[in-house]
Amino acid sequence: MTKFRWKLTALFMLLIGLSVLAAGILTGNTYTRNHQAALEDHMIRELRVLDAMAPWPTDGDQSSQSVYLQSLAQRFKVIAGMRVTYIRADGVVMGDSDHLPQTMDNHLTRKEVAEAIATGTGSSKRYSDTLKMNMLYVAITSSVKDADGKHGVIRLAMSLSDVEGSLNKMWLALVFGLFFLFVLAAIVSYRVALSVTRPLEKMTSVAKRIANMDYAIRVPEGGKDEIGELGRTLNAMAGSLQGQLDEIRQNGARLQSVLDNMTSGVVMIGHDGRITLYNQQAELLLGSSARERVGRSYSEIRYHYELLNLIRDGLNMPELVHEELTVYYPEERLLRIGLVPMTMSGEEEPGLLLVMQDITAIRRLENMRSEFVANVSHELKTPVAAVKGFAETLLSGAMDDRDTAISFLTIINEESDRLNRLIGDILELSKIESRRSPLQFSPIDIPHFLNRMTELLYADAAKKSITLDVQSEPELFLEADEDRLGQMVMNLMQNGINYTPEGGMVKVRAEFVAGEDGEDSDIVRITVSDTGIGIPKKDMQRIFERFYRVDKARSRSSGGTGLGLSIVKHLVELHNGTIRVESTVGVGSRFIMELPMLHQ
Known part of the structure; x- marks a missing residue:
């Protein structure tokens, strides 16, 4: 914009300089013409006075007339300070204040003489070969006719050196005046150019920032002229763009939030095979991040050979496809795949929308x-x-x-x-x-509660000579549904009795779980252990499944249904607790329940 400012200033200066120069030339020429015209009028008046005071002689011969006119010319030069010349109608010089008439050429062809003879007055400006300088000549015809009946010509000649000196001074003053005016005009031009270009510079800067998507920038409010109106229009455009961009960003954020929180994996693939969208669920299902995938070819997705074939076929033959396939990375999952051909924005050939649902749990x-x-x-x-x-x-x-x-x-x-x-x-x-039976929470005295459970199972334990060892921390309370808690403890103790050989032992321990600082926490742990047959390691993960039995013959003979531990696990979870099992085959098993002491 600085270059534009200087160009605009130079243009203004050129226009002003040409205007000033033209005005100066016109003024100088006008002054010169007016000065010369005024000088000619003055010389004509002096010639008329001269003619009136000493008219052209009519008596005597030519020689005596010449002597008389020569004396008049020399006398009037002293008075007027100008060269005086008397010329006969045929161009012969009869008298001259500066030269002898006999030595002078015929003046009939002189411009001022010819004009005077023709019109009565004449003038011309030319270089004098006699005096070696520029001269102004003015001539009139005499009021009295000569002996031949013709009017003679009286001419005054004035050196233009003084006039030219005056004109030179005038031109010098004019040049200095024009130069000062030009400098002043240059300053004014620069200020005018600055007043025009500075708002334009600001607008250009704002426009560049708007082009870089900085729509919050604004042009300072200007005047009511066209530049001010342009600034307000630019501000209005920036505001409109900012509003539209905010709306686009909000829509994009909402769309991204929807995509990120979808339970389905979504992948968009262009017709060229490059991935353009890859949401968080797709990252989880396929084991790679969006940063690794977006902008790259789908063929770079490793470990999923069947999926790659499905995508390749979908790009070659765009049609709606629904498939179920198993992926093994990052873990084994069964996926329901939906391939939907769709045309992306700005593309002519259709790409693919890949929707994946994890149906493993289903x-x-x-x-x-x-x-x-x-x-x-x-x-x-x-x-x-x-x-x-x-x-x-x-x-x-x-x-x-x-x-x-x-x-x-x-x-x-x-x-x-x-x-x-x-x-x-x-x-x-x-x-x-189905949670059709809501829990009724109430404080339970754990020592008293465990003693009652022992009394209920004492007879079953006595049949197999199994010792019931029940211990609890004194004054231990737990907020729970007493009937459901009884179900859990009874099931675990009954399993211990059923799977423990005669003469064995079933232990029950109730205590607070120690916190990180060594103080008692708000978690109560109830442990039921036995000296029974134990659980093989391969069955540990499935022990809480419905109808799952480690030793089916033994379970059937003991009257077990295979649902007890499943019921216990569900009841523990309803109490917001956890249950786990530790077991060694031939040594025994240990079931550990941890329940919160209080419920909100």
């Missing part, structure tokens, strides 16, 4: 449901088949044998009890999972 739940139905069917079928079989045997004639009938009826009763327990556990588990 399939696992479906499998668990299928297994649950199969297990329930199997568990129900066994006692029902036993009851039906023994009942049919009795109806076929075994009723007549009293001992056989009593034996069969005893088996039918046991199987009925087992069937009843199974149905009760299934209903209980369903109720817990």
Whole structure:
């Protein structure tokens, strides 16, 4: 913009300089013409006075006239200070104040003489070969005719050296005046150019920042002229762009938030195979970050050969595709893939929108449901088949044998009890999972509570000579649903009794969990351990699944349904607690429950 300012200043100066120069030349020429015209008028008046005072002689011969006119010319030169010349109508010089007439050329062709003869007055300005200087000549015809009846010519000649000196002084003053005016005009031009270019510089700077997406910048308010209006228009444009950009950013942020919080992985791929969008769920499902993928080809996605083939086919033949495939990195997952052909902005050929859903948990739940139905069917079928079989045997004639009938009826009763327990556990588990039975929290005196549990199970333990060792920290209280807590502890103690050989031991310990500073925390730990058969390591992860049994024959003989530990786990989670198991085969097992002492 500085270059533009100097160019504008130079243009103003050039225009002003040309205008001043033209004005100076016009003024000088006008002054010269006016001065010369005034001088000519003055000389004409002096010639007329001269003619009136000493008219052209009419008497005497030519020689005497010449002598008379020569004397007049010399006398009037002294008076007027100018050269005086008397010229006859035929151009012969009759008298001259500066030279002898006999030595002078015929003056008929002189411009001022010819004009005077023709019009009465004449003038000219030329270089005098006689006097070697510029001269101004003015001539008039005499008022009196000569002896030949013609008017002679009287001429005054004046040196222009004085006039030229005066004109030179005038030109010098004019040049200095014009120079001063030019300097003043240059200063004014620069200020004018500055007043024009400075707002333009600011506008240019603002426009550049707007081009760099800095829409908060504004041009300072100007006047009411066109530049001020341009500044206000630029500010209005910046404000409009800022509003639109804010809206675009908000929409982009909302869209990005939606994409980041989607439970589905979303990947957009252009027609050239380059990835343009890669959300957080896609990072989780495919094991790579958006920074590694966006802008690069989909073929660089490693470890997913089947997915690459699916994308390649989708780009080659754009059509809606739904597939399920398993990926093994970063972990094994079953994904439902949706390929949707779509045209990206600014592209003519369609790209792909890849939507991925992790259905591993859904399939696992479906499998668990299928297994649950199969297990329930199997568990129900066994006692029902036993009851039906023994009942049919009795109806076929075994009723007549009293001992056989009593034996069969005893088996039918046991199987009925087992069937009843199974149905009760299934209903209980369903109720817990569906949260149809809300918990009723109340303070529980743990020492008193554990003693009551021991009394309820003492008879079962005594049958196998199993010692029940129950200990609790004194004055230990826990806020829980007493009935549900009893279910949890009873199930764990009953399992310990069932899977511990005769003469073994089941221990129950209740205590506060020590905090990091050594003080008691607000967590209560209840541990149930036994000296039973133990749990193999391969079964540890599945011990809390429904109908899962480590030793199916032993569980069946002990009357277990396979739902006890699953019920315990659900109840612990409803109390916002945790449960884990530690076990060694042949040594025993240890179940550890940790429950919050208080509930909000």
